[in-house]
Amino acid sequence: MPTLEASSFNPFPRLSIACIERQARSVRYQQNQFRRLHGLLVDEKGLLLQALRDDFGFSDFEALFEFSLTLLELRYHYDSLDLKREVAASRAIEDKKQDASRTVGTGIVYIMPRVGLLSILSPICAAMAAGNCVIVEVGS
Amino acid sequence: MAMLLRNILHNALSRDTFEIASDRPDELFLRQCVVVTQCTPETHINCQKLIYSPSAPNNFAFIDRTADLKLAARCLSFARFGFNGTSSYAPHTVFVHEAVLGLLALHLIPAATSAIGTSDISFNVNGTAAKVSDHKSSKDTISLASLAETAGVTLLFSSPKGAIVQTDDR
Numbered sequence: 001m002p003t004l005e006a007s008s009f010n011p012f013p014r015l016s017i018a019c020i021e022r023q024a025r026s027v028r029y030q031q032n033q034f035r036r037l038h039g040l041l042v043d044e045k046g047l048l049l050q051a052l053r054d055d056f057g058f059s060d061f062e063a064l065f066e067f068s069l070t071l072l073e074l075r076y077h078y079d080s081l082d083l084k085r086e087v088a089a090s091r092a093i094e095d096k097k098q099d100a101s102r103t104v105g106t107g108i109v110y111i112m113p114r115v116g117l118l119s120i121l122s123p124i125c126a127a128m129a130a131g132n133c134v135i136v137e138v139g140s
Numbered sequence: 141m142a143m144l145l146r147n148i149l150h151n152a153l154s155r156d157t158f159e160i161a162s163d164r165p166d167e168l169f170l171r172q173c174v175v176v177t178q179c180t181p182e183t184h185i186n187c188q189k190l191i192y193s194p195s196a197p198n199n200f201a202f203i204d205r206t207a208d209l210k211l212a213a214r215c216l217s218f219a220r221f222g223f224n225g226t227s228s229y230a231p232h233t234v235f236v237h238e239a240v241l242g243l244l245a246l247h248l249i250p251a252a253t254s255a256i257g258t259s260d261i262s263f264n265v266n267g268t269a270a271k272v273s274d275h276k277s278s279k280d281t282i283s284l285a286s287l288a289e290t291a292g293v294t295l296l297f298s299s300p301k302g303a304i305v306q307t308d309d310r
Binding site: 009010011012014015017018023024029033036037039040041044047048051052055056057058062066106107108109110111112113114115116117119120121123124127128132133134135136137138139 | 141142144145146148149151152153154155156157158159160161162164165166169170172173174175176177178179181187188189222223224226
C-alpha cells in the first residue's frame with residue numbers, strides 16, 4: 001500500500017489516492033476500462049496495423065496477427081473478471097469467513113515494456129484485471 | 141507506435157488509475173510499486189517487488205529422428221525469421237539428430253526463404269553453394285561468410301535478415 005510522504009514529491013498523486021481508495025479493485029470499474037480500451041483499439045485498427053508495418057517491418061499478415069493477439073489477450077483478462085465471485089468474497093469477509101483463494105491487487109504496478117503493441121498492452125491488461133493502478137513507461 | 145498507443149491509452153483509460161510515464165520516477169516512489177520489466181534491469185531497482193524477463197534468453201529446439209522435418213523446418217523458420225526476427229520465444233539454437241541433418245537442411249532452405257520473403261539470399265546444401273540474386277552482400281553476410289571459413293562451421297543459409305549456421309561444436 002503506498003504511503004504519502006510529505007517530504008517527497010509524488011509524481012502520480014491521483015494514482016496514489018485511487019490506490020488508497022481501492023478504486024481499481026471494483027469489478028464494474030475494471031470492466032468499464034476494458035470495454036473502453038477494446039472499443040478504441042478496434043476504432044484505431046487501421047492506424048495500428050499501419051504502425052506495425054512501418055515501425056517493425058511486419059507483413060500484412062503479421063501485423064494483423066499481433067493485433068488479433070492483443071485483442072484476444074484483452075478479452076481473456078476481461079473474461080476473468082467475475083462480479084458474482086467478488087461479491088461472494090466481500091460477503092465472506094463480512095460474515096467473518098475465511099477465503100484463502102481470494103487475490104487482490106498489490107497497489108501500483110510500474111511497467112517497463114519492450115516496444116510493441118502486444119508487449120505493452122499485455123502486462124497492462126493483466127495488471128488492470130488484478131485490480132492494480134498502472135503506470136507504464138513509454139519513451140517519447 | 142508509441143505516440144499512437146499513448147493517445148489510445150490516455151483516451152481509453154481513466155487517469156485516476158492509469159498513467160504513462162516518459163521518465164522514470166525517483167526511487168522513493170518506485171519503492172512502493174511492483175515493477176514489471178520485460179528486460180533484465182541494468183541497475184538495481186529498489187521496489188516492493190521486481191518481476192522481469194531475461195533480456196537475452198537462450199531458447200532451444202530439439203529435432204530427433206522421428207520428427208516431421210518439413211513441418212519442423214517451416215515452424216523453425218517462421219519462428220526465427222517471422223515478425224522481422226523480433227520474437228523472444230524463437231529458438232536461437234537447434235539440436236538436430238545427425239541422421240536427419242541433411243534432409244532438414246534441404247527443407248530449411250525453402251522454408252526460410254518463404255519466411256523471410258526476399259530474393260537476396262545465399263544457401264549451401266551438402267557442399268553446393270548458390271546465390272539467388274546478384275545483389276551485393278550486406279556487411280552481415282560478409283562477416284557470416286568469414287565465419288563459414290572456420291573449421292567445423294557451415295553457413296547453410298544467409299540473407300540480410302538472418303542466417304542459419306551449422307556447427308558440430310557449439
